[in-house]
Amino acid sequence: MSDQPSFARPGKGIAAHFHPPVFYGASAIIFFFLAIGLVFPDRAESIFSSIQSSIISGFGWLYILAVGAFVLAMLYVALSRFGQLKLGPDDAEPEYNYLTWLAMLFAAGMGIGLMFYGVAEPVMHYSSPPVGDGGTVDAARNAMVYTFFHWGFHAWAIYAVVGLSLAYFAYRYNLPLAVRSGLYPIFKNRIYGPIGDAVDIFAIVGTLFGVATSLGLGVMQINAGFNYLFGLPNTTFMQIVLIAVITGMATMSVVTGLDVGIRRLSETNLILAVLLMFFVLFVGPTVFLLGAFPQNLGNYLGHFFERTFTMYAYEPNDWLSDWTLFYWSWWIAWSPFVGMFIARISRGRTVREFVLSVLFIPPLFTFFWMTVFGNSGIALDMGAAAGAIAEEVNADIATALFQFFEYLPGTTIMSGLAILLVTVFFVTSSDSGSLVVETLAAGGREDAPVAARVYWAVLEGVIAALLLLAGGLTALQTMTLISALPFVIVMILLVYGLLKGMNADMARLQPRLGPVAAHPVTELPWTARLNLILNQPQRQDVGRFIKQTAEPALEAVAHEMRERGLDALVAEDRDEGVALTVNSQDVRSFVYGVEPQRHLVAAFTAGDVSRGETKRPHVWWAKTYFGDGSRGYDVMGFTREQIISDILAQYERYQTMMHSHSTALYLTSPDPGQVA
Structure with missing residues (x-):
């Protein structure tokens, strides 16, 4: 029998391994949005831009308040009496050692994004800050605060909410490993009907479009790298060809399973990323970077609450929608994927260990990464490059990393390593996302046949390809915003249900109940x-x-x-x-x-x-x-x-x-x- 129960209906063949309302409902919604790009190719970009503007103007405040609340809720859960509870029976032990667990967290979380935005985002904030003049020392200092803010505790608090809810109710109460299970304290057995189906459909749609956004960014950077190294045309057609090739590689990883495929790729990712980061650290302005890291961290923490709730209500501009709201929606859309994935590998850990590790360990690595690449890029742009890096980044953000490498020794080798790293992150994100979506569509089952996994892996590649055709980065950002909006409400309910369930468990342990046999x-x-x-x-x-x-x-x-x-x-x-x-x-x-x-x-x-x-x-x-x-x-x-x-x-x-x-x-x- 499967380790986790499910609500998938009995049947024969593949049909016995998925929950029809969720599988067909999610597929229908995805194909509907993709049809916009196919039926109206000339108007797709304007349609997506209009939808994006409507969501940002009408619901931007909801993203800001919700993400701030998620950070506070996770800190409360970790530091309160709830932290002693285990994700599983009281005697459960972790399935993976700590280092492997952290490697899987990092690789599944933000791999492609770190490569794509490591140089580009700090340099863009430095050259075009939301307030004040660009190209100054103050702009450089604040650029790192903005970058840390977007990639720090807020992002991982979003992942922690979904991951903790899934792991808690699946492993401690034997409920299906599906997002709907976290709503049981609120809706009781109604989660097995249309309410639960809708929740899991939102989770699948968000996951697929969130992953597709990452894959789209990744393939844009891979194409830019091949163009830089070999003169390969930097076109949408070439990006679609690359998506097809790398999606095939991801599909091969999917069929090998979690332990064989994802575990090895995750460990490889971490090794390659650390090698690249330390190379830049040692050949770049080492002393400056080591001094900048604690100062960046201090500035970030010092402006933490101010930045958390800043809406630029008194000084409206497009910066908030182009950066913060896009990131929050991207992380929310990704949260079913990352949350489900970290839940699957976290059985046996305490709530406190889970939350504090997820909330602090990956962000600290990310902060150091952004300091090494971002501060190096800014320092070079202020010095030897004389503004050339900022000019190239604003012209084509996908080329940022390779333009940066031009000012370091071993340019060709480092560019090739960067392409390899992005490719591995692409494969990891795709196969991880396929396994997660397969579990959601199968009602919590983890034994779906290869055909089901291949379906989702291929669909992720198709979504990324069609969105690139329909509007490029704008289309990717818009679909992320659309898919994230309903899931914000679901996540708020997940926090409420989690607190109710944990409070019930802690009541069982109170001394007033008398000795328990x-x-x-x-x-x-x-x-x-x-x-x-x-x-x-x-x-x-x-x-x-x-x-x-x-x-x-x-x-x-x-x-x-x-x-x-x-x-x-x-x-x-x-x-x-x-x-x-x-x-x-x-x-x-x-x-x-x-x-x-x-x-x-x-x-x-x-x-x-x-x-x-x-x-x-x-x-x-x-x-x-x-x-x-x-x-x-x-x-x-x-x-x-x-x-x-x-x-x-x-x-x-x-x-x-x-x-x-x-x-x-x-x-x-x-x-x-x-x-x-």
Whole structure:
């Protein structure tokens, strides 16, 4: 069985692996917007520009307020009592080591954008600031504040909102790994109907257009690089050819799966990016850059709240819409993609570890990157280039990086490395986005066939290509704004639902509830315990115990509960386990499950330890698990009557807590029984 439940409908072939309303609904919306560019090619750019202006003038304030609120909400969650909660059962452990996890966060988050805007944005803010004169020392200082603002904590707070909501409700409450799951505390079981379908459709559309924007920027830069190095024509046709070639590479990565494809590409990205960054650091104005970094960081933090809520209401200009609002909509459109991706790789981490790592580690690297490239570009433009870099960047933003390399040694080698890095980021973004969209369209399933993954990977490339034909950068920006607008509302609801769900979990842990049993109320006879010690159970022993003892015990309790009017059922769950679920419409359902779980036999010598976990002997447990995420325990060797007694003890605890704190504790909690 899949690790995550889903609401995908049964069927045959590919149809068995997606949720039709979401799959067809998202596809229809995407094809509708693409048709504008195909049917009205001459008017497409003006249509997109008009839509962009309407959204910015009517809803710019919403983007500004919402993103500021997301930053404050994530800081509150991380630093409050909620931070101790785990993304999964209480005893869950992370699947990836910390460095690999951070590499995957960075590579999936902003790779192409860093390459495209690393030199271009600081230089453009320096030459054309929103207020004041360009080309001055003050303009150079403020240019880095603007850049840090757009690429810093605000962007990653947006990702953290979606990622935390998905991971929390999927891994702690066994809900589908879909955006709709984060709205369960608000809409209850209605998330499995049109409301939930609409939410996931918005998430898919936002993801595809957000990724397409990145792919469009990436291929524009790749084309500019090939034009610089080899004289390849810098045209829209050539960019579409490059999209087709690189999308084919991305599709190959998609079919290899998460661990083989994305993990290796993410680690490669980080290595190449660090090499390029340190090269610029050491051959550029090293001492100046090392001094500029803390000063840039201090200026950014000093103007943090001022910049967060600046709307230029008293001095209207196009700068806000061209930069800040575009970025906020881009990050929001990307948030289902990045949020889903980081949720999938973050099981077992605490809420505090997740939020603080996502909120601070990638931005700190980004700040240093922007300092190295941005300050170097500004310094060269003020010195040796004598304004030439700024002139070239304003003429064609895609050429910024390559014009910058002209003033450094090893120009050709560094330009080639930059093209390779952008290409790898392109592939990583495409295959990551395909895996995420596939999960959304499949109702939380992660076992969709290759054809489904290829469909989304190809569609991402098609979207980028058609938008380049329909208006270039303007079309990319406009579709990002359009797709982000409805998802702003969804994200606000995700924050509200997350706080309600976490508050319910924390209420369970309050001391006023009295002692909570962490172990069964029954004990094995000493002879049975001795037998388990001398004959350590293996997988087949636990499987036989679950089938012959645990499952009949659960069936007996379920039968009696049904006789008394309760909606109780027993079903296979997880990995050859079995679970009793007592469904409830208004509160979290009661779940008592038993599953096989492997544990290392204790090592008593240095030789045993040196053998490594894979070569050391293991013992198997018949471990319990519950619907509230609390720790389970081994019931291997229990008799049928003892298991029944333990079930009733846990159910009594459930009833006591429900009646004592139903409003605070269970009223807003999700119902695993509805999605099992």
